[in-house]
Amino acid sequence: MKAGTKFALGAILIVGSVGYLMASGIKQTGQYFLTPSELAQHVSADPSFYDLGLKVGARVVPGTVSKETATQTLRCHITDGTVNYAVVFKGLPPDTFTDSVEVVVEGRLQRDGVIHATNVLAKCGSRYEAVPKA
């Protein structure tokens, strides 16, 4: 075999593994990122969206945040203006998680209509206001 051919084999191996790793990675770890309205549409069209791990981006409804430090539970409502969901999160929310802030809630929508979050992130505009994971 010529050196060029052997090298091409090696290159194909590398490029192939990169492609394979990416494809399988997306398949296994990709999550829908929806607004509350989109989520409502999806669940009504296809109930398998209940209990599916996904992310919801929305705004916290002012006045609905209750942080209970003792049990480390956070409850709030999120909305995109049309659809509103209740959220329960156990754990430590980021400092910046408050009223009317933009948030990304990671979790599952249960049949009771409440999003049980495994992670909440508060999003801010600027790089420098980058916010930690909870």
Add this chain to the structure above:
Amino acid sequence: MTLLGSLSLWLALLVGLWGAITGFVGGAQQRTDLQQSARHATFVLFGALLVAVISLEVAIFRHDFSVQYVASRTSRNLPTFYLWSALYSGQEGSLLFWAAVLSLFGAMTQLLTSRRHRAYLPYVAAVTSLVATFFVSVMLFAPANPFQRLPFTPLDGSGMNPQLQNPGMVFHPPMLYLGYISITIPFAFAVAALLTKKLDADWLVAVRKWTIVSWLFLSIGLLIGMWWAYVELGWGGYWAWDPVENAALLPWLVMTAFLHSVMIQEKRGMLKKWNLALVIGAWLLSIFGTFLTRSGVISSVHSFTQSPVGYFFLFFLLAAAVASIILYVNRLPLLEAEATLESVISREASFLFNNLLLIGIAFSVLWGTLFPILSEAVKGTKVTVGPPFFNQVNIPLGLALLAMTGVGPLIAWRRASIPNLRRQFAVPATTGVFVLLILLVAGMRDIGALMAFSIGGFVFGTVVQEFARGARARHRQYGEPIPVALVQLLSRNRRRYGGYIVHVAIVLLFVAFSGMAFKRETEATLRPGETATLQGPDGHQYSFTHLGISQYNALNRQVTAALLDVRRDGKAIGRLRTEKRQHVDALGNRTFEPSTEVGIMSGLRVDLYVVLAGLVNGTEQAVFRFTINPLVWWVWFGGFVLVIGGLIVLWPGGGAPPGTGPRPPRTQAGYVVKLEAER
């Protein structure tokens, strides 16, 4: 001051345009008067932007809150230290900082480039001026003018985000910017080489130093950013695969690839197309990174930015990409290789694999970062990928890269023979296997970590062997004592051995990263006197006793601090303190949300990391999160080694071209001689 600042921005705009036009036209028509003019324009441009920077700093230090930027980013009670960093802690200021530093680099390039590369300079001046002009025009027209006045003068500014009030944030952005910005210089040389059609190895020589400079700044910026995230953000790690972090990693990966593939072109006249593509790609990625951090295109819940700045960047990015690609494709016929690959077991091939891996990693990071946008465009719903995706893809690729880091430097150019391979790999491979066995016996079972440690041992073995052989050769030849021989070896071949030291740093970093596989975490609600315990991955038991809460006021904040007594296996090892800070303005009104100060006790084996989550109903009963992070110290140490290695590579003089160390150059001696003679 704001008038002066605005005026100097306008002046910068005009001068920058002038520099761009005279540079391109002067270069194309060989008119020395225009070329001189372009050169001078870079100096005036820097002068104008320097005046703008000084005006803004003066406004910040005078607390001139009639300036919107000053009012929205600082306050009277902001510590002086952070008044400096206020220059680049906001959108408008950082644009100014970018433009100013680029103009400084542009002017320096005109002054420092050696006579031999004069022919490129008019175009280089044109490109740097044009890019700086773009940034100035964003400030003026987006508009994102740092000198914008408010219709009234507030009594006090709204202060700086507490998360920015950290030493890491004073140095992290400028370092990253310096890295991003300095990539423009190699890019400018690449464009100049394409335009002048002088596409031999010469232009590479002209840009090599600049490439390493920007690679080094990017490395430092990334490392400080990791440190800041670790000590300030409080989620317990240093790398979250956040789009902004990825944006900085991308050009770093491409630059690293370039640093290696350049050696093939220098020595064998191969890979010319690839190298040019890498430089152009790295630069486009740096602009893309700036765009990403400014527009919020990925992270924002909204699909696109509210600020027009993002559109400016997108437009510039597309225009620059199209222009570079047209130019590049036009010159492809001039970029034929002068040699072909002779064997897969050769230095050339190993560099190619190194490049493929680095670019593969970069591609997957880019893809993952853009996936929400891509999937929305293609399928109509946003799908995101997070750290699990990036880890799943990059751990195997990273391990392969690590292995290549050991293999590459030991393989001869052109074609390696079997005895040669045996001689080179016997000791390092044994070292790797030995490390693996020890860890298996010690009970380590995590596959990723086992591989990282044993491959790391292998790579470390190769580097030690290289140093040992080199030193021994000098010892025999010149009778130098071994320590002297080592120092001589390093200073005579800075480029090569500096590169090896960087490789050692990469080993340290990989090993440290894999330590995170053994992270332990728990949360606890404790009354004073109560204790939480956590079994460390190092086999020790750590216990944390809540000693009590103190509350007091500091300069610009109200502090709630918790003190904890820490014991390892029952023996006291010190105290940890973690705080919640409520920042206030000069009148005592609350500003921003409370922020957390992490308590960290750092050790060679584990870091103890404590976060105060809050108090239960204002009592002294407090909620904590305890994390044990293994080997984090080694990330910082590895970073330090990386920077030292990079500085050695960069240090002037003493840099022999690759492969001309004590080992006799096996290859195209004529080429090496040609390079030497030109110096």
